Amino acid sequence: MQVTVSMELHNRVKRIVGLFAVGMLLVPVFSLSSGNRASGLETTKVIYLTFDDGPHPIFTPLLLSLLDENGAKATFFPIGSRLEERWENDDLQDLLNRGHAIGNHSWNHRNLSMEEENEITFQLNQSSAVTEKMTGYRPSCFRAPFGEKNQKVLETASALGMKHIDWTVDPQEWNDTSVEKSMNHIVKRLEDGAIVLLHDRRFLALPILREIFKTFPIAEWSYESLPDCGNGNEKNLRSATRKTGDVPIGKVVDIKKTGSNHTMTGWGYDPDRPEGGLQVLIQEPNNQHLMSIYTDSQHDFTFEITNLEIDGPICLWLKDEGLSRHNAFIGCHNAFK
Numbered sequence: 001m002q003v004t005v006s007m008e009l010h011n012r013v014k015r016i017v018g019l020f021a022v023g024m025l026l027v028p029v030f031s032l033s034s035g036n037r038a039s040g041l042e043t044t045k046v047i048y049l050t051f052d053d054g055p056h057p058i059f060t061p062l063l064l065s066l067l068d069e070n071g072a073k074a075t076f077f078p079i080g081s082r083l084e085e086r087w088e089n090d091d092l093q094d095l096l097n098r099g100h101a102i103g104n105h106s107w108n109h110r111n112l113s114m115e116e117e118n119e120i121t122f123q124l125n126q127s128s129a130v131t132e133k134m135t136g137y138r139p140s141c142f143r144a145p146f147g148e149k150n151q152k153v154l155e156t157a158s159a160l161g162m163k164h165i166d167w168t169v170d171p172q173e174w175n176d177t178s179v180e181k182s183m184n185h186i187v188k189r190l191e192d193g194a195i196v197l198l199h200d201r202r203f204l205a206l207p208i209l210r211e212i213f214k215t216f217p218i219a220e221w222s223y224e225s226l227p228d229c230g231n232g233n234e235k236n237l238r239s240a241t242r243k244t245g246d247v248p249i250g251k252v253v254d255i256k257k258t259g260s261n262h263t264m265t266g267w268g269y270d271p272d273r274p275e276g277g278l279q280v281l282i283q284e285p286n287n288q289h290l291m292s293i294y295t296d297s298q299h300d301f302t303f304e305i306t307n308l309e310i311d312g313p314i315c316l317w318l319k320d321e322g323l324s325r326h327n328a329f330i331g332c333h334n335a336f337k
Contacts, residue, residue, distance in 0.1 A: 001150045002063055008176050009216075010279060011015035011022055020061075021252045024265055029166055034279065035194070038138065041143045042109070044190060044192075044195075044221065044222070044225055045191055045192040045208065045221050045222065045326045046196045046221070046222045046223075047190065047194055047196060047212075047216060047222070047223050047224075048074075048075065048193070048194065048196065048223075048224060048225070048226050049064065049067075049072065049073075049074040049075070049159060049196050049212075049219050049223055050075045050143070050165070050167060050195060050196060050197055050198065050226070051074060051075075051076045051077065051198050051199060051200040051205070052077045052105055052143060052197065052199050052200075053077075053078075053079055053082075053105065053109070053174075053199045053200065053201045053202075054076060054078045054079070054082065054083075054199075054200035054201055055076075055078055055082060055083060055086050055087050055091070055200065056086075056200055056201045057086055057100060059200050059201060059202065059203060059205065060076075060139045061296070062206055062308060063200050063206060063209065065095075065097065065099075066206065066209055066210060066213075067098070067100070067209075068098060068214045068315070068331060069225075069313075069332070069333040070223070070313070070315075071218060071222050071223075071312075071313030071332050071333050071334035072101050072154075072213070072218065072223030072334075073098075073100055073101075073128060073140075073223055073225045074101075074223065074225060075100065075102070075103060075165075075225045075226045075229050076099040076101070076102050076103070077094060077102075077103040077104065077105035077114065077143045077160055077165075077201065078102070078105060078140070079105050079106065079107070079109050079126075079127070079180060080104070080105070080106065080107040080108070080126055080127025080128075080130045080131070081107055081127075082106045083127070083130055083131065083289065084130045084205070086109065087134075089133075089241070090133045090137075090246075090247060092135055093134070093196065093249050094240065094328075095114060095137065096234070096238065096249070096251065096327065096328065097250060097251060097329060097330045097331060098252060098330065098332075099252060099330075099331045099333065100225055100226065101141075101225035101226055101229035101230055102131060102135070102139055102229065103139045103140075103141040103142055103143060103165060103226075103229050104124055104128050104131070104139040104141070104142035104143075104157075104162060105142065105143050105145060105163075105317070106123040106124060106127055106142075106144070106145050107123045107124075107126040107127045108123070108267065109149050110123055110145060111145060111146055111252035112124075112144050112145065112148065112149065112153045113148040113149055113152075114152045115138065116329070117152060117156060118155045120153055121156055121160070124142060124157055124160055124162065124176050124183045125160060128162070128174075129159060134235070134238065134241075135238055136238045136239075136240050136241040137153040137231050137233070137234065137237040138161060138162075138237070139162060139229065140161060140163065140228065140231060141162055141164070141226065141228045141229040142157050142162040142163075142164060142167070142254060143163045143164065143165050143167075143267065144164060145165060146261065148166070149164060152337070160194065161330070163228050165195070165226060165228060165229065167197035167311050168189065168193075168195045168196075169185070169186055169190055169194050169195065169196045169197065170185075170195075170197045171179075171185045171187045171198070171208060172185070172197070173199065173204040173205055173208055173261075174199050174202055175194075175335070176204070177204075177206050179204065179208055179211060180309045182204070182208050183208065183211050183212075183215065184206075184281050186198075186212065186215075189214065190216065190310075194261070195226070196212070207324065208239070216273050218334055220300065222334075234251070235251070235267050235269070235299070236240060238269075239269040239299070242269065243271055245271075245272070245322050245323050245326075246270075246271055246322070247270075247320050247322075247325055247326060247328045248268055248270035248278060248318040248319075248320060248321070248327075248328045248331045249268070249270060249318075249328060250266060250267050250268030250269060250278075250280075250299075250318050251266055251267060251330060252264055252265070252316065252330060252331060252333050253265055253266050253267065253333075254266075255324045255334070257335065257337050259305055260306065260307075261305065262272075262304065262305045262335040263267065263298065263302065263303070263304045263305075264302070264303055264304075264305070264314070264333065264335060265300070265301070265302045266280075266300070266330065267293050267298075267299050267300045267301065268280055268299060268301060268318040268328075268330070269295075269299045270318065270320070270321045270322065271322070272273075272321040272322035273321045273334050275292075275297060276295050276296055276297040276298065276299050277294050277295060277296075277297075278290060278294065278295040278299065278318055278319065278321065279292050279294055279318070279319035279321075280294065280295065280301050280303075280316060280317070281312065281316065281317040281318075281319060282294050282303070282315075283315040283317075286311065290317075292319075297306060299327060313332035313333055313334050313335075314332065314333055314335055315332040315333075316327075316330045316331065316332075317329050317330065318330055322329060
């Protein structure tokens with residue numbers, strides 16, 4: 001279903017619930033001279049943010065809010081035992097709803113290069129099984145704890161359908177360094193296609209991420225999830241896990257700009273409305289008014305925004321059609337490039 005929407009006199013997106021808390025926690029502690037700031041760069045330059053060792057009950061949700069504030073996507077590599085212990089299915093579905101990707105970081109963070117093949121298999125397979133139970137599919141990528149891997153580790157992971165993901169920039173916030181030192185490291189090494197290693201179990205990741213967005217602004221850089229960590233059948237696999245009474249799930253899958261027009265496509269599924277027609281709420285930048293469109297019978301949606309100068313993310317929700325719970329947030333997305 002395609003709907004054309006015209007909006008005028010918009011400036012910046014209204015921040016979603018929870019961003020006030022991020023702002024209170026992330027008091028600016030680092031600044032760069034104008035000579036060190038990224039400027040005049042092509043909008044096609046990409047940064048891949050990655051987060052290891054989560055989820056954390058406080059820091060992970062705050063990081064998700066900060067990513068949404070900037071319309072940025074990332075890839076998370078949770079430890080399987082922590083994922084099972086700390087998160088419910090809806091928590092992981094929420095992360096995927098926002099447009100992020102998920103990988104495998106072993107069951108309990110063992111150095112896999114020191115293990116026998118059967119233990120490597122257990123560490124990776126057990127973690128993937130938990131992810132599959134929550135999302136409907138197994139990760140297609142993994143990151144070895146400590147980055148330690150050998151041929152045996154790589155071959156075992158490959159047999160389980162996973163490709164190893166390394167990093168190119170490690171600001172070492174896990175080592176209790178300062179934000180200034182971490183940012184100096186990042187500025188010297190970050191380039192198009194960089195994969196940045198952070199940890200969502202560490203508070204320091206929050207102010208560092210805030211400084212990354214200031215130094216490499218979203219108007220000049222695109223923050224995306226890793227292509228090797230996606231799943232081409234995500235819509236069907238995730239939808240199959242939902243039952244009557246569950247909150248809806250969905251995802252924005254593509255944004256295109258043609259002239260002054262922007263076309264956004266995605267999907268939304270609510271088991272309480274299996275025939276489709278699910279309401280998608282769209283928040284205008286700097287305005288509390290919510291427009292709405294509806295999914296088609298295949299649970300897809302497309303809408304076009306015309307004559308709009310966008311300088312901030314556009315946020316979307318799926319209206320819950322079942323028991324009175326809450327609408328499903330499907331992220332804030334940059335459409336101004």
